[in-house]
Amino acid sequence: MNDAPSKPTSIKLKVLQFLATAIVCLTILGVSVATIVVINQTEPKAQQIEATRKSAAIVETVTVEKGTYAPTLVVLGTVQAAQEITLSPRVNGQVVSMSPKFVPGGMVKTGDFLLQIDPADFENTISMRESELQQAVALLDIERGRQSLAKKELALLEGTIDEANRALVLREPQYESIQAEVNAAKAAIERARLDLKRTSIAAPFDAQILERSVNVGSQVSPSEDLARLVGVDEYWIMASVPVRSLKWIQFPEHDGRSSLVTLRDPDTWPSGVERYASVARMIGSLDQQTRLARVLIVVADPLAMKSDVPPLILDTLIETHIEGRPIENVVRLKREFVHNRDTVWVMKDDKLEIRETSVVFRDAKYAYIDEGLESGDEVVTTTLATVATGIGLKKMDASPEPQSEESQE
Template identity: 45%
Template sequence: MSQPIDENAVRPERGKAGPLKTVFVSLMIMLVGIALIWLIFKTEPTATRKDTARETAMLVDVQSVSRGRFTPTVEVMGQVVPAREVTLGSRVGGEVIHQADAFTPGRRVEEGAELLRIDPADYEAALQQQRSELQQAKADLELEQGQQAVARQEFELLGEDIEAVNDALILREPQLKQANARVAGAEAALRQAELDLARTRVRSPFPAQVLSREVTLGSQVSAGQSLGRLVGTRQYWVEATVPLSKLRWLAFAADPDSPGASVNLHHDTVWPAGQTRTAQLTQLVGELDGNARMARVLITVDDPLALGEAEGKPPLILGAFVRAEIEGRPLDDVVRLERNLVRRNNTVWVMEERQLAIRDVEIAFRDDDYAYVRSGLESGDQVITNELSSVVSGARLRLEGDGNE
């Protein structure tokens, strides 16, 4: 009989070789790492003191400034309002028998253009009656003048002296005065009748745009009744509010014939890009705005609808809010900087001999774009225009074109 074979007795011992192999691989990796680190340190460039100073200097952009005469701008918001506005009222009563096509909201009418016509029949009859009464009064006057001449002749034939009082009575002077008064009254009544007839034709008092119409063909109107609303087209106003602190920088017109400060108007959401209108600062209204407690000013715009000299410019719309850039009084011997270049606490960063200098400045005026520096900067100073990561007086600076130093 064959003996059973013990498999465990003939299986080789494989567990002893595994740990040795792992140790060997780890040792090789560590040796390779040590060799690489040594190589890196061996080949690293040596930094000199000069290169280190250039590397740590902050890169800046600068702008050279100069002192001079500059004109600031005061920017405000204003509303377009009519400079001349009228509500047409009927001077006489009657039926509207004619209406002009131009008498429609939005249409423009010339000065003297007929807008409405009221039935003139009653006023023509009244005129004819007054003419007749005038002729009668003139005839009565002629008769009285003849009677006065006869009385004078009779008085002269008597050849007697009569007191002055009796003289006036004998010569019929009171009767002559009455006749003259009746003629004057008849002439006045005739003129009134002529006026009433002329007023049956309602005309535009000036070049205007029709904003509203309250009657139409066939309407019965009475004296004093409103017929419509017109605004003049020669000028509009922009009524703006200005902070009280900025009033002293504005130059108003000394009289109606002299121009005030120049103004540029912008209607950013309506007009094409870059389109503006020029105007003049006219008047300070002697009342504060009730809500904002700011001063009210009037800006005059000629030819607001661009019908004449301003042809090609965008028209103004009544009631619209526009942005107005008012030219202020000139400032002499100041430096003009962009507003963002004036840093915290009214300081400016300046490059002096490649080092940072922090200057305290006195601001004469600020508008929406610029600050006008009265003191603290001189012509030729190089103002730093970019932001810096650290702001320390005396820090080293460099420009883009600087070479190795």
């Protein structure tokens, strides 16, 4: 009976505890919400700033001018002899002497003595032919005496000899036969003297000895080679040129003027050394292997005997820079400044402008432009990372402008 009143009291306590816990939780929640609201209302607000940076790519430019320019064709050429012979004797015999100049690399002038073939046999032949001539002349004198007697006899028989037998009586056939023997003897002497003269062999023109195939004591005949000689007055250079480039070369047979040629051999000659030549003519056929046209270039004094320049060496490859016909009213621009599809970067009003151009001709260094550029245009020569029409540009030599920022809230 004593436990009955204690049960309601326990329930009240639990209710009170629950209410107290709920009040505490609500109080904490309310304080947290109030704190968040206060923080949100009292924190500083960020201000949005829109900034625009004024900058431009720094570039170098070149100002172009329209004018008349001559392109240069750079091709390889082969050095050849303009005059070359293989020297052979015209008589048989033994070589008895030679000139000290008659050696490979030796230089000789026209008429210089080269070698001597033994003349003894030819001198004996002349003596024999002279004896034969003397004998024929003696027979001719005898025949003249016989003719004189025949004329006297004919005078006694005048009127009894017909005209057909008159020549026989006067021994005219015998006289003509002996006269022919005299003439043949004289011709034999001239031939013997000519053979004797041919035993001494001289240079046929100013030449350099490239090869020699005999020595003193060699037995030679007209079928054998004595030496190989090349003329030193001029050399030829055979240059291979693309067919499409022929129209830019001046040939003398067309208008009397020929393109000048500059020769360079950087592998052999000192730095900066050049030689000069001229275009002579076009060879009327293509090279069968390269399908290129061949142009003949003439070089005077190739061995530099009259000047202080390097000599040319036969059969070598050499750079030939052929000056082409002048091209009028064009801009000449270095090839590296012409970009894809023949476009050129132009700086106009401090902005990039991409120009399409018409290239008339390209040589090894320049492009020749007849449309798309005008005198005074500034072509950008600096490589740009970003290429687009309208981007800002600034010359490298211009004074730098301070960068600025414009802000808006």
